[in-house]
Amino acid sequence: MFSWDITKLKGPVKGVYYDLFVMLDIYSRYAVHWMIAPTESAALAGQFIADAIAANSGEVPHTVHADRGTSVTSKPVAVLLADLHITQSHSRPRVSNDNPYSEAQFKTLKYCPAFPDRFASIHHARAFATSFFTYYNDEHRHSGIGLHTPATVHHGTARAIQTHRAQVLTAAYAANPNRFHRLPTPPALPTAAWINEPRTSQENPATEQAA
Numbered sequence: 001m002f003s004w005d006i007t008k009l010k011g012p013v014k015g016v017y018y019d020l021f022v023m024l025d026i027y028s029r030y031a032v033h034w035m036i037a038p039t040e041s042a043a044l045a046g047q048f049i050a051d052a053i054a055a056n057s058g059e060v061p062h063t064v065h066a067d068r069g070t071s072v073t074s075k076p077v078a079v080l081l082a083d084l085h086i087t088q089s090h091s092r093p094r095v096s097n098d099n100p101y102s103e104a105q106f107k108t109l110k111y112c113p114a115f116p117d118r119f120a121s122i123h124h125a126r127a128f129a130t131s132f133f134t135y136y137n138d139e140h141r142h143s144g145i146g147l148h149t150p151a152t153v154h155h156g157t158a159r160a161i162q163t164h165r166a167q168v169l170t171a172a173y174a175a176n177p178n179r180f181h182r183l184p185t186p187p188a189l190p191t192a193a194w195i196n197e198p199r200t201s202q203e204n205p206a207t208e209q210a211a
Contacts, residue, residue, distance in 0.1 A: 002032065002061040003099060004052070004065075004066050004072070005066060012118055018125050019036065019037050021035045021044075029144060029150040031136060032055055033055040042076045063087040063088075063089050068098065073090065108136070112132060114128075136150065137154075138151045144190065146189045166186055
């Protein structure tokens, strides 16, 4: 499942903003695609989704989750998703954060020590985003995915890395067991990721899977 959202970036002067669109794979936390535009619109949102699917080697997700912003719930977006047989997900009942994975990723972006208070131009914003998302996907070790990088989980190499980590820890334990209380193991990879976890059979089954 993918999750996407739009956030505002401050431009060079008060009242000037740029719109950052980001599409995430919620299981791997991989930023599949991003775009910075001088404004947001339904047409741009639709093109962004199409470009994100192309960036994902043309692989179409089962579901795309978003909040209820004007652009993301627009008719062009709805038509595109329907044409691609992608399920739309918006509702997140009884909670305040409608789009938790995207909101968390934006927090990581804006709390980055190098994140500027304002961007001097849209070119400055795009240059920063290029650097940030390269780091985020390929180098950032995410606690939610067993301290792997989003790229290794998204591209399927994390299991081999996990096996190697376990071998290294086992060898370290065998060499000096007194350093450890027990045999150490690497942090586990997630088995699934959810936004709206399915209800039990006794509850309303309308909630959508987000794995």
